[in-house]
Amino acid sequence: xxxxxxxxxxxxxxxxxxxxxxxxVRFYDKHGLIAGERTSGNQRRFSEEDACRIKVIRVAQRxxxxxxxxxxxxxxxxxxxxxxxxxxxxxxxxxxxxERIDQLNHALDDLTGPVQLCDVSNSVxxxxx
Amino acid sequence: xxxxxxxxxxxxxxxxxxxxxxxxVRFYDKHGLIAGERTSGNQRRFSEEDACRIKVIRVAQRxxxxxxxxxxxxxxxxxxxxxxxxxxxxxxxxxxxxERIDQLNHALDDLTGPVQLCDVSNSVxxxxx
DNA sequence: CTAAAACTTGAACAAAGGTTGAAGTCAAGT
DNA sequence: ACTTGACTTCAACCTTTGTTCAAGTTTTAG
Numbered sequence: 001x002x003x004x005x006x007x008x009x010x011x012x013x014x015x016x017x018x019x020x021x022x023x024x025v026r027f028y029d030k031h032g033l034i035a036g037e038r039t040s041g042n043q044r045r046f047s048e049e050d051a052c053r054i055k056v057i058r059v060a061q062r063x064x065x066x067x068x069x070x071x072x073x074x075x076x077x078x079x080x081x082x083x084x085x086x087x088x089x090x091x092x093x094x095x096x097x098x099e100r101i102d103q104l105n106h107a108l109d110d111l112t113g114p115v116q117l118c119d120v121s122n123s124v125x126x127x128x129x
Numbered sequence: 130x131x132x133x134x135x136x137x138x139x140x141x142x143x144x145x146x147x148x149x150x151x152x153x154v155r156f157y158d159k160h161g162l163i164a165g166e167r168t169s170g171n172q173r174r175f176s177e178e179d180a181c182r183i184k185v186i187r188v189a190q191r192x193x194x195x196x197x198x199x200x201x202x203x204x205x206x207x208x209x210x211x212x213x214x215x216x217x218x219x220x221x222x223x224x225x226x227x228e229r230i231d232q233l234n235h236a237l238d239d240l241t242g243p244v245q246l247c248d249v250s251n252s253v254x255x256x257x258x
Numbered sequence: 259c260t261a262a263a264a265c266t267t268g269a270a271c272a273a274a275g276g277t278t279g280a281a282g283t284c285a286a287g288t
Numbered sequence: 289a290c291t292t293g294a295c296t297t298c299a300a301c302c303t304t305t306g307t308t309c310a311a312g313t314t315t316t317a318g
Contacts, residue, residue, distance in 0.1 A: 012294075023277050026296095041284045043295055052247035059236045064193075067275075090241030097233050104226050107188045112219030118181035140265075152307050155266095170314045172265055196305075 005080060007037040007045040014046040018054040025054075031067050033057055035079055049080060056089060063097045134209060136166040136174040143175040147183040154183075160196050162186055164208055178209060185218055192226045 014034075015022040026044075028034045034050040034057075053074065060070045073092055077085055111118060143163075144151040155173075157163045163179040163186075182203065189199045202221055206214055240247060 010294075021277070022295095024275085027276060039284085039295095041295085043284065055240060055247060059233075059240050061275090062233055062236055086247045087241065090237070090247070094237055094241065097237055101230050101233070104191055104230070107191055108219075108223055108226055111184060111188050112216065112223065118184060118215045118219070150307070151265095153305085156306060168265095168314080170265085172314065190305090 005047055005049070007047045009046040009050070011044050011046075014050055014054070017051050020054060020058075028054065028057060031071060033067065033070055033074060052086070053077075056093065060093055060096070063093060064100050065096060134176055134178070136176045138175040138179070140173050140175075143179055143183070146180050149183060149187075157183065157186060160200060162196065162199055162203060181215070182206075185222065189222055189225070192222060193229050194225060 009017065011022050011025050015025045018025070025034070025046075029036050029044060034046065034053045036044040036046045036050060039045055056074065057070055060073060065073065073089060073096075077089055081089075138146070140151050140154050144154045147154070154163070154175075158165050158173060163175065163182045165173040165175045165179060168174060185203065186199055189202060194202065202218060202225075206218055210218075
């Protein structure tokens, strides 16, 4: 069996591999964003899949998604996802990012566009009458 | 004198004009993001300029800037800014937005690009030996 | 002038996304 | 088997960006 696919990493293994704090790993686990298993002694164990999920989580956060939105993004992702299944997640993230970008550009256009919404200076009534 | 340029709006005037809560206006004032004056009785008074500042603040927040970053964005803006001075702020905001967008696209490319960083499935060692 | 409405400050609370610490349990080396 | 380091949960705390509330002051309309 592929060692990378077995749930053999501890919380701190995954944390250092993903360069996040162990407490963040527990936080993501508590919110169901990663797919850890438990040993008979109740300790968490993770695989590379969970490292990938954390990569997705970090990007999704930069896109501006909340934990519950990321949860919805990942809810359809099964254990041991195929390439195609990861690609679906990637596409959804790209779409979400593009939506944010479009909103942002729209807001910027409102601010600095043809109408000059923020220009209030010396033009509304005649200067010094 | 142009009525729009005098500091004659109260906190709630500005709040309703900007469609934010009065507490948000006080918050922005406390952090120096808007340029209110005080009456002899210590009450705040604002002009249209402050409504413009609040527009900038809201867009900047969507770009992802924190209050202290927005503070730096606005620190060079004088009282009664000219068109050109507003345009500088607009340009800085656009640049900040573009930077975020570029970072985001870079992160997305890392995630879903040619290398398929999140594809770990069935390909690292031979399937079932 | 007075009463009501709106203003002032400060402190407490909220939600998100964690971090830190305490007390106790598990796992790994010898 | 025992020790030590890493793990567990839970609760308290942190930062950001506000909101809400209480007690007291200012403004404004009559």
